[in-house]
Amino acid sequence: MADAAVKDKHEAASTDANAAKVEQELTDGFHLVIDALKLNGINTIYGVPGIPITDFGRMAQVAGIRVISFRHEQNAGNAAAIAGFLTKKPGICLTVSAPGFLNGLTALANATTNCFPMILISGSSEREIVDLQQGDYEEMDQLAIAKPLCKAAFRVLHAADIGIGVARAIRAAVSGRPGGVYLDLPAKLFSQVMNADTGAKSLVKVIDPAPAQLPAPAAVKRALDVLKSAKRPLIILGKGAAYAQADDAIRALVEKSGIPFLPMSMAKGLLPDTHPQCAGAARSTVLKDADAVMLIGARLNWLLSHGKGKTWGEPGSKKFIQIDIEPKEMDSNVEIVAPVVGDIGSCVSALLEGIDGKWPAPPADWINTVKSKKEENIAKMAPRLMKNSAPMDYHGALGALRTIVKERPDAIVVNEGANTLDLARGIIDMYQPRKRLDVGTWGVMGIGMGFAIGAAIETEKPVLAVEGDSAFGFSGMEVETICRYNLPVCVVVFNNNGIYRGTDVNSAGGSDPATTVFVKDSRYDKMMEAFGGVGVNVTTPDELKRAVNEAMDSGKPTLINAVIDPAAGSESGRIGNLNPQSVLRKK
Ligand code: OXT
Numbered sequence: 017m018a019d020a021a022v023k024d025k026h027e028a029a030s031t032d033a034n035a036a037k038v039e040q041e042l043t044d045g046f047h048l049v050i051d052a053l054k055l056n057g058i059n060t061i062y063g064v065p066g067i068p069i070t071d072f073g074r075m076a077q078v079a080g081i082r083v084i085s086f087r088h089e090q091n092a093g094n095a096a097a098i099a100g101f102l103t104k105k106p107g108i109c110l111t112v113s114a115p116g117f118l119n120g121l122t123a124l125a126n127a128t129t130n131c132f133p134m135i136l137i138s139g140s141s142e143r144e145i146v147d148l149q150q151g152d153y154e155e156m157d158q159l160a161i162a163k164p165l166c167k168a169a170f171r172v173l174h175a176a177d178i179g180i181g182v183a184r185a186i187r188a189a190v191s192g193r194p195g196g197v198y199l200d201l202p203a204k205l206f207s208q209v210m211n212a213d214t215g216a217k218s219l220v221k222v223i224d225p226a227p228a229q230l231p232a233p234a235a236v237k238r239a240l241d242v243l244k245s246a247k248r249p250l251i252i253l254g255k256g257a258a259y260a261q262a263d264d265a266i267r268a269l270v271e272k273s274g275i276p277f278l279p280m281s282m283a284k285g286l287l288p289d290t291h292p293q294c295a296g297a298a299r300s301t302v303l304k305d306a307d308a309v310m311l312i313g314a315r316l317n318w319l320l321s322h323g324k325g326k327t328w329g330e331p332g333s334k335k336f337i338q339i340d341i342e343p344k345e346m347d348s349n350v351e352i353v354a355p356v357v358g359d360i361g362s363c364v365s366a367l368l369e370g371i372d373g374k375w376p377a378p379p380a381d382w383i384n385t386v387k388s389k390k391e392e393n394i395a396k397m398a399p400r401l402m403k404n405s406a407p408m409d410y411h412g413a414l415g416a417l418r419t420i421v422k423e424r425p426d427a428i429v430v431n432e433g434a435n436t437l438d439l440a441r442g443i444i445d446m447y448q449p450r451k452r453l454d455v456g457t458w459g460v461m462g463i464g465m466g467f468a469i470g471a472a473i474e475t476e477k478p479v480l481a482v483e484g485d486s487a488f489g490f491s492g493m494e495v496e497t498i499c500r501y502n503l504p505v506c507v508v509v510f511n512n513n514g515i516y517r518g519t520d521v522n523s524a525g526g527s528d529p530a531t532t533v534f535v536k537d538s539r540y541d542k543m544m545e546a547f548g549g550v551g552v553n554v555t556t557p558d559e560l561k562r563a564v565n566e567a568m569d570s571g572k573p574t575l576i577n578a579v580i581d582p583a584a585g586s587e588s589g590r591i592g593n594l595n596p597q598s599v600l601r602k603k
């Protein structure tokens with residue numbers, strides 16, 4: 017070999033060696049964020065790529081994190097939020113700056129409202145330019161905007177602070193009352209370089225992120241005293257109880273005390289809806305007539321008529337006990353005579369210690385009142401569930417889905433809409449905890465596909481998404497995501513041609529349709545077919561049942577367009593009382 021060639025070869029080798037050495041010794045913002053997440057057991061990110069986080073997504077994938085790429089950040093955010101609810105680990109949503117950040121913000125605010133732990137990580141533009149409002153690419157003061165909408169918001173400016181920033185975000189999301197956290201990472205941070213060894217040492221593994229919070233013994237005794245002396249006691253289980261994953265202790269408390277229980281929507285299945293003590297089908301009766309009500313992870317907000325008014329019978333007719341991790345929740349709407357502050361697992365275990373063999377069973381007349389009301393309502397509903405008509409009404413269609421969930425109790429049901437939501441909640445019995453995911457505290461439309469994807473990814477269980485046609489439209493484009501990741505999601509669109517009903521007409525005349533109606537006889541099933549999934553159009557409960565069973569057996573992404581009588585629904589479903597109507601409106 018000629019001398020010159022040998023020299024070139026040696027030079028090239030030594031450059032390679034130097035480069036390798038530099039690579040070994042240096043790290044950057046990209047790597048540090050990824051390492052910090054991994055160190056804390058975070059193995060999935062939901063997001064939409066773009067400047068400045070495109071490379072971050074690629075590198076996270078290479079580092080072994082699963083990165084699920086969506087079509088819109090709101091859906092990625094909802095997937096992250098429900099991942100948080102299902103796993104008690106913060107779900108991570110990753111977005112680009114300004115518009116991507118804002119798209120993710122609704123999900124972050126919704127997660128906070130629902131007490132789901134999630135972290136929205138957004139890339140952002142350069143501080144110096146943003147603060148002087150000099151018109152940077154996607155300029156926005158994201159931290160300031162996020163702050164009032166979440167539990168905590170942090171910005172990291174130096175690579176050396178990434179470990180602390182991620183640790184603070186994780187702890188803030190899951191400790192105490194869980195909620196949404198915003199983490200702002202300016203573009204420049206990602207390429208900041210630092211010594212790899214120092215970088216590794218700057219990372220923080222969060223120890224005991226959601227510490228147990230034990231209730232005071234006096235608070236436990238006070239609660240037991242109220243419960244013991246009650247003539248008509250009731251336990252209300254909320255989604256906080258489902259989140260807590262204290263399933264065995266909660267079941268033991270209910271069964272040992274013999275007290276009827278009422279599950280809030282996302283607490284259904286914590287004990288089976290078919291459990292003899294379940295008072296779900298006697299809701300009005302138990303709320304009105306109970307004399308002592310123990311709330312476990314449920315707030316006395318609008319969904320419980322704020323604990324007062326005619327829903328709750330005579331004013332002053334009941335005593336409230338409340339178990340919650342958030343002390344400020346107590347007395348939010350009415351007096352809580354026995355507040356028990358702590359985490360549900362610890363509180364319920366402490367209460368259980370007081371429920372021994374000498375615990376008095378609730379009076380038989382109360383148990384019988386609940387039982388007979390429940391049987392009456394169930395019997396009233398039964399024939400409606402058998403109706404096999406075309407087009408279907410809600411009861412007929414939901415009767416079919418109810419049977420499917422009974423036969424497949426580990427399937428996860430996602431549910432949104434108005435009539436589609438309210439009737440499915442009552443009709444579809446749930447048998448296992450954390451299997452029903454819905455619109456939650458805000459009654460928000462648009463959680464559907466995000467929740468379905470998040471649930472499928474986190475649990476690997478089949479998902480049945482029962483969607484009003486309007487509700488589905490808020491996140492419908494994610495059927496492509498479902499197909500791309502080949503997820504076992506079966507979407508059933510209850511197609512009644514519109515919001516609440518498909519029969520409205522524009523009273524102004526003219527060619528514009530009424531505001532609540534959609535294109536008639538649409539074929540949502542074609543949307544799934546467009547991306548290689550299975551689409552089916554059904555007009556009877558029998559066809560619906562067959563199609564869902566096939567989808568669940570195959571695990572293939574499926575969308576079933578279920579044709580519902582456009583006249584079958586009612587305005588606002590079961591919350592028409594909240595919908596103001598003008599007495600001056602001209603017909
Ligand atoms: O005891 P009584 O006798 O009272 O009887 C009760 C139970 O005991 C009994 N029951 C049973 N009987 C027999 N068997 C069984 N198994 C059984 N189980 C129960 O049944 C009754 C009723 O029980 P329930 O349901 O438990 O009790 P109730 O009184 O209804 O409970 C009160 C509530 C408040 C707890 C409950 O109603 C509830 O949880 N409601 C949640 C309502 C909600 O959140 N709705 C969503 C919002 S509506 C509206 O806002 C919509 N929008 C606007 C919009 C939104 N939301 N978001 C965004 C981002 N933009 C806009 C829109 C656009 S809905 C909507 C779309 C709607 O159109 P779709 O096409 O999607 O849907 P369709 O309506 O289908 O067309």
Ligand code: ADP
Nearest residue numbers: 193254255256260280313314315340341359360
């Ligand atoms: P629902 O809508 O089902 O009634 P809410 O969202 O209104 O439920 O209430 C959930 C409550 O549960 C919140 O007040 C929250 O602070 C509480 N919570 C959540 N997780 C825990 C936990 N691990 N221990 C105690 N309380 C919890």
Ligand code: MG
Nearest residue numbers: 484485514515
């Ligand atoms: Mg509809």
